[in-house]
Amino acid sequence: MKRCVFILKYFIYYVIGFFSFSTIAFITQRITISILLKNAIYPSQDLYNLLNYALAYGLYYLLAYSILYFIIVFCVRKHDKRIVNELNEKLESINNKNSLGDDENGKR
Amino acid sequence: MGKDKVVILVIVTIVFSAILFGILMAYKTYYSPMKVYDSIDETVDMLKNANENEHFRMEMLSMFNNLSRSRKMKDYKTGEVRKFTKEEMNEFYTAIGGKEAIIKYLSNIEDKEKQREELEYACYDLKIITSDELANIEK
Secondary structure, eight states: HHHHHHHHHHHHHHHHHHHHHHHHHHHHHHHHHHHHHHHOOOHHHHHHHHHHHHHHHHHHHHHHHHHHHHHHHHHHHHHHHHHHHHHOOOOOOOHHHHHHHHHHHTTT | OHHHHHHHHHHHHHHHHHHHHHHHHHHHHSOOOOOEEEEEOOOOOHHTTOOOOOOOOHHHHHHHHHHHHHOOOTTTTOEEEEEEEHHHHHHHHHHHHHHHHHHHHTTOOOOHHHHHHHIIIIIISSSSSHHHHHHHHOO
16 A cells, blocks of 8 residues: 555656646747747747647657656655665764763663 | 755756756757658759749748758658758759749739738748838838
């Protein structure tokens, strides 16, 4: 059950991220193309052709975002592991200090 | 680094990557070879014989503008790609008669209704004249 929730959580993050990434990338792409072609932007025309654009570029967007997402997940998990290791080391050193203090005081 | 900072960093990374990717895709589209649905030879013949009809000449100038970005043509069916030299591109442009020929044609249309239609077609659909040029011709 925990594993299912874990996978669902990552999937929801992936979908939300993908929509945000695609929207920003698409708007940037249209603006850059308009600047290069020295044309005005017609948002209604772009919305009308949205399906064509999705079919033409969707795969590239999906591929780029998937790679980015897995890099981010990998980096965040590595960062988490590093923090947990640091905390464990600190805890160990505190435990060692405490045990040394106990020995000096003759409590053992 | 706290959890909030990690979240902010992830969002910033996604936003910047999306902007960068959008710019890259725009350049890729802009400089990609022009796709042709007829064979490349047929399209080259069309470009070389563009001066037969004034309306056709406008369409060919639009095609020439698309071709001039990468100077490459790609056959949609066979996948063959052909790159054109500067001399060949000049030959096409001369055959079409250049933008001057189009402006001359558009300026000399006597029927105002037809002129309006042709101007809008050239400006908004084919994008071979700017809106300033459209306004100048309409005066």
